[in-house]
Amino acid sequence: MILGNIVSDENRTTAVRAAKPDNTRLDWTVQSSYLEGVGYQQGPRRRMTLTRTAAAVAAAIVIAALGSAFDDGDGARAAPPQAPPGVPVEARPVQIGPLSDVIAAVGTLISNESVMLRPEISGRVEGIHFVEGAPVRQHALLVTLDDAIVAAELADARASLELSKRNFERARELFRQRAGTERTLDESKSKLDSDQAKVELALARQSKTRITAPFDGILGLRRVSVGDFVNAGDDLVNIESIDPIKIDFRVPERSLALIATGQAIDITVDAFPGRTFRGEIYALDPQIDPAGRSVAMRARITNRDGLLRPGLFARVSVIVSNRAQAITVPEQAIIPFGTDRYVFRVIDGVAKRTKVTLGVRRQGAVEVVDGLNADDVVVTAGQLKLKDGAPVTVLAPPPES
Known part of the structure; x- marks a missing residue:
């Protein structure tokens, strides 16, 4: 059991x-x-x-x-894990184009010729024969002064001259006949010359009542009206010759060896944004300013359309050299590290840290003289999250505003 x-x-x-x-x-x-x-x-x-x-x-x-x-429910094995996604960045191809080495400066435009018209004699303004701000030709009559007094002085001088001529003829005839002295002859000759000078002086004073343009130019704003009494030296109106127009500027003394007469310059002014005007240096001051350690120079700029005006502030670029195929990248692509500069190139979806040598700078761009090729693509945003060899995902650039 x-x-x-x-x-x-x-x-x-x-x-x-x-x-x-x-x-x-x-x-x-x-x-x-x-x-x-x-x-x-x-x-x-x-x-x-x-x-x-x-x-x-x-x-x-x-x-x-x-x-x-290890079973996915259908008997099949699970898929292998995917590679991590790349760091999102923005990137652009390098730019190839002409570029110039320049020395930057600032200056002020001045007239090619400039004068303030002033009377040389006193008198009442009898007539104004110009339109303010209008172009004017050389020798054109601008202002006339009352010449009544000057005309009377001229008539008196001419009368005295006629008398002096007759007295001189008598004295000379008497001297020939040995009836007059040499002293009398000399005195009559001196009086004749003096009266002749008075006539010429009166004629000159009379000519000063007519004020004309000394050169072709553009008239400014008048300071007088008809009927005003003006003294010698009072302002009447300014006249400016502005084609060509000049510009005065200074550059550091260390750049003096790079500059010579005949060198080209480009200028820009705030009055006409986006426009560049080409000029040429024609004079350098032989003396260096000891206070600012700079040298003054002057250039001419063609101004046929009259857009540029005296007194305008201008930014000057003195062109030192030109390159036809320069490589430039956006400024934001440059990464400083100590005294070196780097960019990240995108090669087959991977960021490659590359040391570069920089050249001249322009608005928003900088030249790369060594380290990049013409077909390179560089990271312009997001590079602070990268390291050498990191995978990247290039995003579409944002739309331009």
Whole structure:
């Protein structure tokens, strides 16, 4: 009876081993109750059998769990992990084009010729014969002064001259006849010359009542009106010759060796943004300013349309040399590091840190004289997040406003 129970219990234990548990833990309390219910007395050997059985079940559960971790539900293996995305950046191709080495300066435009017309004699303004701000030709009559007094002085001088001529003729005839002295002849000759000079003086004074343009130019604003009494030296009107127009500017003394007469310059003025005017240096001051350590120079600029006016502030670029195929990049592409400068080139989706040598600067751009090729693409935004060899994703440039 006892042997039959043992066999029956072994069959049941085998059934327990074959059964797959519904959960990951075996309820040992339930199993023990079941064995006790059939009259099975646990001993050391039976307890060892049950421990081995539990270990086998736990191992099966672990293996099943690991297998499910690599199963996507359809029996297929999971896809390999994707590569991390590149750092988002903006990039642009380098620019190729003509570029000039220049020396920057500032200056002031001045007239080619400029004068303030002033009377040389006093008198009342009798007539004004010009329109303010209008062009005028050389020798054109501009202002007339009342010449009544001057005319009377001229008539008196001419009368005295006629008398002096007759007296001189008498004295000379008497001297020939040895009836007059040489002293009388000399005195009459001196009086004749003096009266002749008075006539010429009166004629000159009369001519000063007519004020004319000394050169072709443009008239300014008049300072007088008809009927005004003016003294010698009072302002009447200014006249300016502005084609060509000149510009005075200074450059540091260290640049003197790079500049010579005949050298080209470009100027820009705030009055005409976006326009550049070409000129030529024609004079250098032989003396260096000891206070500012600079040298003054003067250039001419063609001004046929009359746009440029005296007194305008101008930015000057003295052209030192020209290059037809210069490489330039946006200023924001340059990364300073100590005394060196770098850019990031984009090569096959990877950022390549490259040392560059810079040249001249222009508005928003800088020349690269060494380190880049004509077909390179450089990072212009987002480079502070990069390191050499980092993958990048080039974003579309933002729309221009």
